Amino acid sequence: MLRWLSSAKTGEKAVYYNGMLIAERERHFAAGGFADTMPEPMKAARSAWRAYMDGAVYLVQKRNGNMNYDYIAVKA
DSSP: OHHHHHHOOTTOEEEEEEEOHHHHHHHHHHTTOOGGGOOHHHHHHHHHHHHHHTTSEEEEEEEEETTEEEEEEEEO
């Protein structure tokens, strides 16, 4: 995510997660997982959120089907 962000131009998009992020995060933490043991796609989602909080990207979703979404960062 950070590599893409450093070279992306305004309006460019990157899918940083596919699936149902909130449900998969809940399963991870409910099973005793920690932030430092999250799978790489979940770490990318966390990086995308930080970039959003810094004003570097907008975060959008595209529904692909039942409980299946593309999570997309758009360079601000």
